[in-house]
Amino acid sequence: MTTATAPETVTSSELLSVVASRELAARRTVFAGIGLPTLATELAHLTVAPDIEVVYESGVCGAHPSHLPETIADAVLISGAEAVLSMPALFGCVLQGGHIDVGFLGAAQIDRWGNLNTSVIGDWESPAVRLPGSGGAVEVMANSHEVFVVMRRHNPRSFTGTLDFCTTPGPDRALAEGIRPLGAGVTRVITELGILARVGVGSELKLIAVHPGVTVNQVRDATGWELKVSDEVGTVPPPTAAELRLLREDVDPGRVYLR
Amino acid sequence: MTTATAPETVTSSELLSVVASRELAARRTVFAGIGLPTLATELAHLTVAPDIEVVYESGVCGAHPSHLPETIADAVLISGAEAVLSMPALFGCVLQGGHIDVGFLGAAQIDRWGNLNTSVIGDWESPAVRLPGSGGAVEVMANSHEVFVVMRRHNPRSFTGTLDFCTTPGPDRALAEGIRPLGAGVTRVITELGILARVGVGSELKLIAVHPGVTVNQVRDATGWELKVSDEVGTVPPPTAAELRLLREDVDPGRVYLR
């Protein structure tokens, strides 16, 4: 085994990417955006998930990019890809058809059930901040077998007791309306403080691990609801030298996302 | 003007093709099978409908075949075509989307409202003859602006008072069920005896013209219901020498369909 690198030399992006990559062990199909999910899936491909395939919202399957893509529609994702699908095929057959193991989502706000808000801060009719909205997030949540959320900032405004608006509901909210979702909803939330986990319908997010040097109370304070904590909170093993070398030298040598 | 050719030198296929071609004057998009409809549309292209485009059930638009096609999916229809569409696009966007001016259909049985049977002779559960069924006929009838039927044989078994089974309903039957169709249904039936016409919802097929030498009573006797007859039944002008020359020399010199 390679030795652990001192945490202070690891950037936040590196930490989150490495932790997310480990959670992708043995996964096959991942629906991911650009940035941290790209780093995580590329690193997973080189480590714990050799058969992983990223499906992009733009319709690209089996990309072999010559450069790190800057958007999910980057021309370098298309040239040399194995398939490019139309939107109806991508959203209808691949996503709603149930072919995605893990979807990555981000959000401005998340609640204890893994419901997400990407629409507005404040009231929808006259918001303090108009955010971009769903994009495909509603569909990723409803149709992926599970969803990973990576959030750089862990604070009570983002981890909120009550969403200002629920753009993207998890399966509990769907079931309450009598609609049966395909997957488990959010199963992992990876933040700068640690890892929250949730097993599926009826289950709340629970703190299962903290990064070295982070206390459980720090996470509680940073969370806007009364956070459930696992009986056995672990410490996230810091990125290994091997993981960091792959990330820095093979995945993103130009530090496009590792800013 | 060219002079008329003596009818006895004109085959039944030639007669039906020429008459059908004239009915296509100024039409743009035609949904047609192979055989008589091919001859009619190709001749119309050279005469009364220069902008006519045939859309084939197989998904071909704007074909430029090197040889007369033997099926609606013939390889010669694909090579050099302007577009080849998937089945969902062909049936969903082009046909149901309302882009077809005239659809050509055939049938084993037709009734006075232009409803068609292509499923069975006898009872559906244990038929005397199992016919091929709808194919896309249900959709052609429901979604084309009008439908032409070309029937080689005009007799009371085919032109029947009561269909053994209604595979393909015209708009009157659809409306009776509370479903609003797009088009007029069958507007022309072209047979070896003459031309029946129908103007749309609520209207019965009516004899509007007979071929030279055919009497109205002959057509009445050959029709299995009490046929309405126009006050001014015309005589179908026989194929002109020009029409026949185009058909024989340019459209089907190998007499593939002109059997």
Added chain:
Amino acid sequence: MKRTETADDAGKVMSMKEAVAAFVHDGATVSLEGFTHLVPTAAGHEIIRQGRKDLTVVRMTADIVVDQMLAAGCVSRLVSSFVGNSSAGSLGELRRRIERADPAPLAFEEYSHYGMVCRYLAGSQRLPFYPLRSYGGSDLPSVNSDLRKVVSPYPGPGGEQEQIYVVPPVNPDVTIIHAQRADRRGNTQIWGLTGIQAEAVYAAEKAIVVVEEVVADEVVRSDPNRTVVPSHAVDAVVVCPRGAHPSFAQGYYDRDNAFYRAWSHISKDPERLRAWLAEWVYGTADHAEYVDKLGEDFWAGLAVGEALSEPVNYGRRL
């Protein structure tokens, strides 16, 4: 064009025998698609050789290969929208089964083409139903209780309530399609008529893609828009040149129209049909033998010339 000479680096590449044994089980619902073009005939013949029973066959245009599977006793239920030998005549066995239950009855679910298309769309998109503007006034709903109606929650063009027919999803246990080429992972490229193949694959639990050839990854990747079915939807890739005969493969070989015409006569006589099966299906170990038996002179008659697509530039970052 680079081609892989061996398949030993490819987990999904297997023989027709292996693929049918692994994925087509007695009692299964099997979709065979290909609209006149790329009919998966060789797969149907292998199903016959392996003696599958009680299959539900789903196929828009139930044609010769279905008539053969019926005659071989593989099929107890048929779901289709056109049961005829193209425009070349009748399917003798199918007519005997339906008209006279001879030698056994055949359960038949009758649709129109778009009804079948919509069943595949619903199946591939995991929808409970798919709406279509067909069937109003038809007798088909009286013999097919799966043709149902839904009331639209939006007012119609005149403000009135609007109802529309819907069809249920079809989700075959296995879908089999034929294609021009795939890479070893199953990224499948089809040109010419593409029909309903992609949706039929996505609707199924398992999918077998039979191809004229397996090509190098780089060939597929030079033109990703040509990939009709991505690898994640494919379970087996079977290399079977000329496996669509008597149907055709655009750019590979032409349709055997003479055999379509002949089939009307062969299938009209049960004895002659069974003799044909004995000679051409049971009497051949696999499709390669069937192809050899037809002979090179025969195949020369179906050969096609060259009409290449002009390349497009996908571009590369400088």
Added chain:
Amino acid sequence: MKRTETADDAGKVMSMKEAVAAFVHDGATVSLEGFTHLVPTAAGHEIIRQGRKDLTVVRMTADIVVDQMLAAGCVSRLVSSFVGNSSAGSLGELRRRIERADPAPLAFEEYSHYGMVCRYLAGSQRLPFYPLRSYGGSDLPSVNSDLRKVVSPYPGPGGEQEQIYVVPPVNPDVTIIHAQRADRRGNTQIWGLTGIQAEAVYAAEKAIVVVEEVVADEVVRSDPNRTVVPSHAVDAVVVCPRGAHPSFAQGYYDRDNAFYRAWSHISKDPERLRAWLAEWVYGTADHAEYVDKLGEDFWAGLAVGEALSEPVNYGRRL
């Protein structure tokens, strides 16, 4: 590759000025599609130059071109599923309009991406609604009364009654898309990301296709599977090279990522935004002037190299 040098034999080929004047009217519902790739920017600019008012703009990813049309006062209603400047930041004018009604309110209909896709599917297929497995539990239906539910007439997996959300069709007065090439009759070929363009065109009353180049009929006809939109659905073909900038055209020029980043700053300041419009849109007679103003050095920076698709054989009868 043969290209037509003149357009005088082509009734559908017209200038952007003519096409916008003919098909985009005040108060119209205008769909502009292209998912990051092939965004019809030049068409949006011409709509601004012609001073259109009260448009309802339908666009899945409302991005820079929509922010510009908003700032120019062309738009009173927006139907969209993503209102952001890609991942590069915010749309300043859109946020001012929605957050503060500054300088005017903006009616906004919010969807998810697949909700928009399904609206185009319903519109293109002339369906009264389209079902999708989204929105259960979302607050979106509380702010968008067009998100409704239907009860399936088939039992669910456990035999229970199943309900599903549906969206209504969208049928724009005009859809505008950008494409790599078309022939003079409007047979339109796109490669790389094809998005929802075909359905957006079929859903519309009229359709304008803006292309990098009009090519000879033979080029299109050498590869009919590449035709995403057939001519019968197209009303105008506009030749406008580099008309998708700052977006990209696969194989023609790359995305101007720097401009996307810059737009967040430009649009944050209303004065700066209006100065930009004055210089780059009102200050240019047409897109050719805009292209010239950017300069050849600039375009060299977005140039792409060659990565040609391998040709396929469509075959010809011997």
